[in-house]
Amino acid sequence: MLYFKGCIAKEKLTSISDAVETILQEADVKYKTHNHERCCGSVLLRTGFYDDAKEQMQNNIEYLENETILVSCAGCYKTLKKDYSEMFGVNLDVIHTSQLFEGLIKENKIKxxxxxxxxxxxxxxxxxxxxxxxxxxxxxxxxxxxxxxxxxxxxxxxxxxxxxxxxxxxxxxxxxxxxxxxxxxxxxxxxxxxxxxxxxxxxxxxxxxxxxxxxxxxxxxxxxxxxxxxxx
Amino acid sequence: MRFSFDKMNQRRIKNQSNSKIKKQRNIVKKIRQNSIENMDSLMALAKKNLNNNGIECLYAKNSNDACELIYNIIKDEKLVVKAKSNTLREINLNSFLNSKNIQIIETDLGDRILQLNPLNNKPSHPTGPISHFNIEKVQKIILDSFNEEIDSNPYALMQYIRNNVVESIEKSNVGITGVNVIAAEDGSLIMVHNEGNISLLSLKDTHIIVAGIDKLVNTIEEAMAVVKLETMYATGTNVTSYINVISGPSKTADIEKKLLKGMYGAKRVILIFLDNGRSEALNECLLCIGCGNCLISCPVYNAVGNDFGYKGYLGGRGVALSNFLENGKTSKDSGLYMCTLCGLCVLKCPVSTPTPEIIENIRINVNKLWNPIESHKKIKDNIKSKGNPFKK
Missing domain, CATH: 3.40.50 (Rossmann fold)
Incomplete structure (x- = not known):
């Protein structure tokens, strides 16, 4: 599983990405993060920079494909799951922290x-x-x-x-x-x-x-x- | 404004949850889609049938053409009266006629009050144009305009404006209105109103109607479905007090079967079709039936009011439409980048206009043709060089 922190949790509100990592470790979930994670493209798409977004997303696809991608951000979730599919035809396997953690609680892996x-x-x-x-x-x-x-x-x-x-x-x-x-x-x-x-x-x-x-x-x-x- | 909006919302919530309404929404959405997809053939059909019914049809490519066409018809008049219409607001008819020394008087109560308050005469809702004024404000406007102190009683205020407007209606030979829907197969014009002013205007010697070419449907029955849904979403009531169906001038043949026009109503009914960028607009942008329900819940509109919108086309959908009626610069100035793309308007729209999607698309072109927002440009550059929006 790849934990894609998203720009805000990575750069501004690191307490959120810290919390996610703590929970993942407590639940014994094997995960990795990407050293050079780059913006998913959402910001560019929403503000009218379509060509720049496309380029950004194209570069991201390489390391996002064939991974289960865990996201903290609702914007990343929508973009990775919907926009990548609509623009490039790639169906990325994306899960939001709330969805993963709900499952882990049910399975008793988080108490x-x-x-x-x-x-x-x-x-x-x-x-x-x-x-x-x-x-x-x-x-x-x-x-x-x-x-x-x-x-x-x-x-x-x-x-x-x-x-x-x-x-x-x-x-x-x-x-x-x-x-x-x-x-x-x-x-x-x-x-x-x-x-x-x-x-x-x-x-x-x-x-x-x-x-x-x-x-x-x-x-x-x-x-x-x-x-x-x-x-x- | 939020007080008025809360009131409207309470009425609406009760009515809109009705399953009959859900069915009606689907029916109207199909009618609207069909009318946009077949705009050209519907217009040809409408022209033929309207002409057969004795309604003269003219075509205006843009606002200026429409104003000139109207001026040609009424150039000998000193005073004309008009009803509330976003299309008439769109073409700037009032300032055009004023520049030609023809006085134009609003007959809708809210619009007349706005007209008397020239420093801030932008409406705040398509059917409730002065939702942002309280009683004291209306009193003040009357005091400033006529030097009359009227009781803080809404009825007295209405009565005062009514008398003022009726004087003008009586003096005028020409009534100018918009239209809600045009039924092409029947050659009929459908207008909804609550005040009764459109009925009075349609009885003037000449009745001029300006209609966007997106207002066409097939039949009167389809038109009724559209206006009923619009009314439900605009005011929370099932029907307006008046639904006028106009299919020709006032006429009689009672004397020796000789056709005479202008018995009680208009001798001439003239419809001006207005394109003004509509034929180039994104189809989804024309789905709108004008109810204004999107505004009630829009977070941006609730924060900044009618600064988010273009003329009478308020909120995000108006901002989007302005890109086609005018250009990207106008759209940018009307709030193209103020929309948070939250999507609540899509949910509230009876025909599910996908405004956030349209706005996202327009932003792409506006960024290319005009300057993007400075802070967005910086963020874009940061993302490209650093991989994230911040300078880290």
């Missing part, structure tokens, strides 16, 4: 403490609405905490505001959209918002003050807090 913590969950657009994956993350949360849902969830989920190149081009707009989503999350009984996309986390986190006692975590970071280590 979690059960808490009464109330958490809410944000569906990343690229994972949910675009790729129809809503349940894995929720099933994991229900194994170890109490899931309290927001008003807009699953296919009706509201965007975090970061996608489509908006965060870099219009940072205030991105923040404004994130604030609406956080307001929705805060109106649940929970003070913790989980998501399964590092880019969503980055943007949601950027739009609240650092000392805010509302927590925003990637699902894998949350798993770490609930993980029963094998030496426990």
């Amino acid at each position: 979690l403490h059960n808490s009464n913590l109330k958490v809410t969950y944000h569906d990343p657009c690229h994972l949910g609405r675009h790729m129809d994956e809503y349940d894995s993350a929720r099933n994991i949360i229900c194994e170890c905490a109490k899931l309290v849902e927001m008003k807009h969830i699953r296919e009706n989920s509201n965007c975090c505001g970061s996608g489509g190149g908006v965060k870099s081009a219009f940072p205030e707009l991105s923040k404004n959209i994130a604030n609406r989503r956080i307001k929705e999350a805060k109106s649940t009984e929970s003070n913790m918002l989980l998501t399964s996309c590092p880019f969503c986390k980055l943007n949601l986190k950027d739009s609240i003050p650092e000392d805010d006692d509302f927590h925003i975590l990637d699902l894998t970071e949350f798993i770490i807090t609930q993980l029963k280590y094998s030496d426990e």
Whole structure:
């Protein structure tokens, strides 16, 4: 298995890729990472650089083919699974961390403490609405905490505001959209918002003050807090 | 605006979950697809049948042609009245006629209030153009325009504007409107409204209608399916108060079987078909039935309002359409790069317009023909040289 960290978890929010690797090691999953992992091409595709994206993706195919590719990022998931197939006809074997870890929990390879913590969950657009994956993350949360849902969830989920190149081009707009989503999350009984996309986390986190006692975590970071280590 | 949108949304949620509506969506989507795929043959058929019914047909390649055609018909008039229409907004008819010293008065309540507020007269929703104004704002606009203080009572405000508009309608010989759907086989024009203003305008001596060439369907029955669904998604109600089907001038042959026109309604009904880039547009971009449901949930529209859109074509789909009605630069300026591509609009659209896909495609061309967004260019260069978007 190849763990494709994705740009955000590799360069900006390394706590997410660290969490994933810790969980993989605890579950005794054999995996490797690529020393020179390069962007999957999603950012280029969404912002209109089609030819550059094509070149980037073409170069990536070499080391992605014939691997089971584990991704942290919802954007990588959609791009590797859908765009590579539509543009090059290659059907890459891609699995999102939430899907893999749900399976590992079922197989008892990952054990979690059960808490009464109330958490809410944000569906990343690229994972949910675009790729129809809503349940894995929720099933994991229900194994170890109490899931309290927001008003807009699953296919009706509201965007975090970061996608489509908006965060870099219009940072205030991105923040404004994130604030609406956080307001929705805060109106649940929970003070913790989980998501399964590092880019969503980055943007949601950027739009609240650092000392805010509302927590925003990637699902894998949350798993770490609930993980029963094998030496426990 | 969000307050008005929340209200509309509550009504809609109840109605849209109905399984009958789901069936209706599929039917209308097929009608729209067929009408776009067969635009040329439908137009030829429509022209023939409209002419047979006594409706004059003209063709305008672009906005300016359309304005000139209208001007040719009404150049002797001092005052004309119009109904709310995105197509009329698209061709900038109001400013064109003003430049020719012809006064043009809006008759839709919301649009008339917008017209009286010239500094910010962009609508915020296709059927609820002043969703972003509260009562105090409307009072202030009337005060500034007419020096009249009206009670903060919506009925009194409506009554005041109504009287003001009716005066103009009575003085005018010409009514100008858009049209919701054209039934080609029947040679009929279908218009929906709640205020009754279109009925009044259609009774003027001359009724001029401007229609995008994407408005054609086969029959009146198909047209009804389209407008019913549009109404459901636009306002959350099943039907509008008025559905006008106009298939010719007002006529009678009661006296010795001699055909006389203009008994109560128009002597002349003139339809102007407007292309303005539509024949070159991506098919998916023309599926839209104009309900505005995409706006209610759009995260960007909820944040920035009608700055995300082009003229009356609001939100991402309007931004996409502007690429064809105008060009990539206009589309860029209308918010082409503001869309997060979240896809909620596709889910909410009764005919599933794939706006994010269209926007992604337009961005490719705009990057090539015009400058990409500076920050995107930097990110692209970083990815190419460092393998990731950051400078690491």
